Amino acid sequence: MVRRAGRLRTLWTADPVSLLPRPIRDRVPAVTALIRDRMPEFRSPLRSTRVTSWLGIALAITFPVCFATGLVSHLIQHPPSWFDWPSAPTQLYRVTQGVHIATGIATVPILLAKLWSVYPKLFEWPPVRNLAHLLSRLSVFVLIGAALAQVTTGILNIARWYPPMPFFFTVAHHWLAWIAIGALLVHIAVQLPTVRTALARRPADPGEGAHPVHRRGVLGAVGAAVGVVTLVSVGQTFRPLSRLDLLAPRRPDIGPQHLTVNKSAVEAGVTRADDRYRLHIDGPRPRVLTLAELAALPHRTVALPIACVEGWSATGHWTGVPIRHLLALVGAPAGSRLRVESAQRGGLYRAATLPAAHCRDPRSLLALRLNGAELDLDHGYPCRVIAPNLPGVLQTKWVDRLVVLP
Ligand SMILES: Nc1nc2c(c(=O)[nH]1)N[C@H]1C(S)=C(S)[C@@H](COP(=O)(O)O)O[C@H]1N2
Numbered sequence: 001m002v003r004r005a006g007r008l009r010t011l012w013t014a015d016p017v018s019l020l021p022r023p024i025r026d027r028v029p030a031v032t033a034l035i036r037d038r039m040p041e042f043r044s045p046l047r048s049t050r051v052t053s054w055l056g057i058a059l060a061i062t063f064p065v066c067f068a069t070g071l072v073s074h075l076i077q078h079p080p081s082w083f084d085w086p087s088a089p090t091q092l093y094r095v096t097q098g099v100h101i102a103t104g105i106a107t108v109p110i111l112l113a114k115l116w117s118v119y120p121k122l123f124e125w126p127p128v129r130n131l132a133h134l135l136s137r138l139s140v141f142v143l144i145g146a147a148l149a150q151v152t153t154g155i156l157n158i159a160r161w162y163p164p165m166p167f168f169f170t171v172a173h174h175w176l177a178w179i180a181i182g183a184l185l186v187h188i189a190v191q192l193p194t195v196r197t198a199l200a201r202r203p204a205d206p207g208e209g210a211h212p213v214h215r216r217g218v219l220g221a222v223g224a225a226v227g228v229v230t231l232v233s234v235g236q237t238f239r240p241l242s243r244l245d246l247l248a249p250r251r252p253d254i255g256p257q258h259l260t261v262n263k264s265a266v267e268a269g270v271t272r273a274d275d276r277y278r279l280h281i282d283g284p285r286p287r288v289l290t291l292a293e294l295a296a297l298p299h300r301t302v303a304l305p306i307a308c309v310e311g312w313s314a315t316g317h318w319t320g321v322p323i324r325h326l327l328a329l330v331g332a333p334a335g336s337r338l339r340v341e342s343a344q345r346g347g348l349y350r351a352a353t354l355p356a357a358h359c360r361d362p363r364s365l366l367a368l369r370l371n372g373a374e375l376d377l378d379h380g381y382p383c384r385v386i387a388p389n390l391p392g393v394l395q396t397k398w399v400d401r402l403v404v405l406p
């Protein structure tokens, strides 16, 4: 037993170079030196374990924040039985999703700098020192691959550029997130001692590379890059900075009725129904309403944002019939959820389920008007759902059927 454990330990820590035939083994240092000398870039004084450690710490903040906010958005859209998303505070989803996109964008310069700071290690020789080393290197490759794939697919999605993504974005983005966060935890566990040593060492110590001036230069440049990409993109959801909004793909206030359109009526294949329009409400006492009957029900006006998963958001003044009133009309029991269907025939977002908390909230409306005028066809004429603290994807447009769910 003891002997077997001993052998396992040897395998775990064995240096494969020591297993090579002597003539080859003797050449390894020369080959290593050759690679180093051929690549003067590898000896850049800008790199050091301290620089890498600080960049690592920055990523250890942005990445989990991005992961957690993304997970919240996923859970709201696909709620398991234990998850209830509240309808208040009104602006919460706008903030969490804004933070998700902002930290995702901020991750790009930090991640690139981090990769630059360690890439000579790719050519490390010998490539594998022992089993422990092999596993830690493999986890790094998984981490780099997943992290790059996450920021790339995320940015392609907010740019709404789908041809380079022949797979289904949300599913891929969700599972890659788990892989990335798992690999990140392994990486942190493996590297923590190195980070602690590097940061404990006095900055002026020789041997650990970068001079303080170099280090401050690199970290300052990365910090400035993060600041710039953030400032020129958060305006899409943080209105005071909207004038700086150069990089974000959306100007939320440009569109019919001063509000951008995510999917237009033409894209959704929807045309004006007018006199032919009927709202079907399926519940204990089903009802079918004409547009005139719907318009004759009690209305109220609320100021609520559309907050898209893509990171833009904009507030509108919506007027319509409280969902609660429609539920009462068909005798829906307390605590009901509502499946909302639209005149759109295909597409993932043609229907959605309104959670119980949002069905109860008196500010949730089947809206017929936006900013004082009849809803534009692109915004969902004749009526669309608008509810507090809910992602845009669940605020269905062109509604023509409501189904009460227990
Ligand atoms: N029927 C239907 N409703 C929909 C969508 C859709 O594709 N089909 N897109 C949703 C998404 S993703 C968002 S962000 C909001 C945007 O609303 P707007 O186009 O009025 O700005 O509408 C939502 N309602």
Ligand SMILES: [Mo]
Residues within 6 Å of the ligand: 262, 307, 308, 309, 310, 392, 393
């Ligand atoms: Mo959206």
